[in-house]
Amino acid sequence: MKSFNSILKNSIKNKNSHLCIGLDISSEGLRDKSATIKDLKLHSRKVIEATQDLAVAFKPNLGFFERWGSNGFKWLEETMDFFEKDTLVIGDAKRGDIGNTANQYAKSLFGHFGFDAVTLSPYMGFDSIMPFISDSKKGVFILCRTSNPSASDFQNIHTDSNDTLFETVARTCHEWNKNENIGLVVGATAAEDILKVRKHAPDLPLLIPGIGKQGGDLNKSMIYGNNNGISIINISRSIIFPPDLSEKSIRNEAKNYLLKMREILDD
Numbered sequence: 001m002k003s004f005n006s007i008l009k010n011s012i013k014n015k016n017s018h019l020c021i022g023l024d025i026s027s028e029g030l031r032d033k034s035a036t037i038k039d040l041k042l043h044s045r046k047v048i049e050a051t052q053d054l055a056v057a058f059k060p061n062l063g064f065f066e067r068w069g070s071n072g073f074k075w076l077e078e079t080m081d082f083f084e085k086d087t088l089v090i091g092d093a094k095r096g097d098i099g100n101t102a103n104q105y106a107k108s109l110f111g112h113f114g115f116d117a118v119t120l121s122p123y124m125g126f127d128s129i130m131p132f133i134s135d136s137k138k139g140v141f142i143l144c145r146t147s148n149p150s151a152s153d154f155q156n157i158h159t160d161s162n163d164t165l166f167e168t169v170a171r172t173c174h175e176w177n178k179n180e181n182i183g184l185v186v187g188a189t190a191a192e193d194i195l196k197v198r199k200h201a202p203d204l205p206l207l208i209p210g211i212g213k214q215g216g217d218l219n220k221s222m223i224y225g226n227n228n229g230i231s232i233i234n235i236s237r238s239i240i241f242p243p244d245l246s247e248k249s250i251r252n253e254a255k256n257y258l259l260k261m262r263e264i265l266d267d
Contacts, residue, residue, distance in 0.1 A: 003180035004117060004139030008205055009230055011056050011088055018222065018265075019258050020057040020090070020207065022236030023047065023079070024064050029241040037068050041075050047240045048082045050251040054258050057088040057116075059207075059234055080114055088116045090207070094143065096121030096128050103131040110138050117141060119185060119207070122169050126176060136179040139205075144169045144197060147187025147210030163200075166193065171200040183207055186225075188216025188233070194224035206231035211257075212238030218257075222264040233261060 012018060025044045027035035048058065060079060065072040083089055091113060095105045109118050110132075117139035120129060132140045145155055145166040155166040163171070173182050186197050188210035197206070206225045210216030212235050225231030235257055242249035 003136040005177075005180045005183065005205055007116075007137070008056075008088060008139065008183075008232070011086065012230055012232070014086070015053075015056050016262065017054060017056040017258055018226070018230075018232050018261050019055045019254065020059055020232040020234040021047065021051055021055045021239055021254065022092070022209070022234050023058055023060040023240065024236045025240065026064055026067075029237060030245065031241075037071050037075060041078065043240075043245070044075075044079055045082055046247050047250055048079075050247045051239070051254040052084060052087055054251075054254045055087070057090055057232055058083065059090040059092045059236075061092040061236075063092075076113060089114075090139075090141065091115035091118040094119050094121055096124050098124060099127040099131060102128045106131040110135070117181075117183075119143065122173065129176065129182075133176070133179055133181050136181050139181045139183060141183040141185050141205075141207040142169065142173050144173070144184040145186045145190055145193045147189045147214055147216060151187065151190070164196075167196055167200055170197045170204075174201040174204060177204060185209065187214075188218065188221040189214055191217040191220035191224060194221065198224065198228055202228040204229060207234060208232070209234040209236075211235050218260060219264055222261055226265060233257075 023044055025040050027033055065076040091109050093109055109115050119141045122142050157165045159168050170184060173184060176182055183205035184201060185207045186194050188208050208221045208225050208231050211218050211233055221233060239253045242253050
């Protein structure tokens with residue numbers, strides 16, 4: 001039985017792509033405060049149809065759907081039907097709760113919505129992760145060194161071993177990876193820390209956000225992230241909301257990033 005990590009590795013090879021597109025679809029992104037959920041549905045479909053052959057994965061951010069209540073969940077269900085079988089879909093849920101509740105989240109995200117992988121918080125320990133990794137075909141990306149400005153508030157605290165907390169997360173997740181379906185979230189805005197993560201988790205796949213509007217370093221992220229392992233680079237606003245919001249511009253932005261990634265690894 002193939003594990004999620006092996007499925008991801010094969011998908012990267014088959015598509016010759018490390019591009020993950022974040023679906024953070026909002027009326028603010030459309031620059032139209034009067035935009036309806038129908039407008040958002042149409043735009044999300046436009047993004048997927050314009051880029052599905054270029055991206056190895058998509059990452060719907062659940063917050064942008066949950067904002068709309070039951071209509072948002074319906075929109076998410078409809079969106080999941082747009083993806084082809086060879087496209088991996090990561091539910092950006094950032095869940096993290098006790099085992100019994102985590103089990104319900106796993107049934108929702110994997111069973112009901114059908115995500116191939118989800119993002120999780122490690123703060124509550126292994127029993128909050130275990131329900132999501134029991135099926136080796138389903139993957140998780142655990143928050144390790146995130147891309148937001150306040151990430152260092154906790155993640156850079158040093159432990160008794162003199163490692164930072166995010167290094168401890170990386171090392172511990174590497175130990176948990178018995179089913180070959182655990183990866184880590186490491187932000188491009190702290191590209192040098194990717195090297196530290198790789199030291200403790202040399203073979204875990206990395207999901208690297210923070211390129212584009214957040215100003216992360218694409219060159220270092222690609223080189224460091226794909227040294228002793230594989231990575232996918234998540235890009236959201238820079239692709240999904242080009243100036244004219246057209247399907248052609250969306251595709252061109254995605255293609256430009258894809259070509260840049262290939263050039264970096266070919267050098």
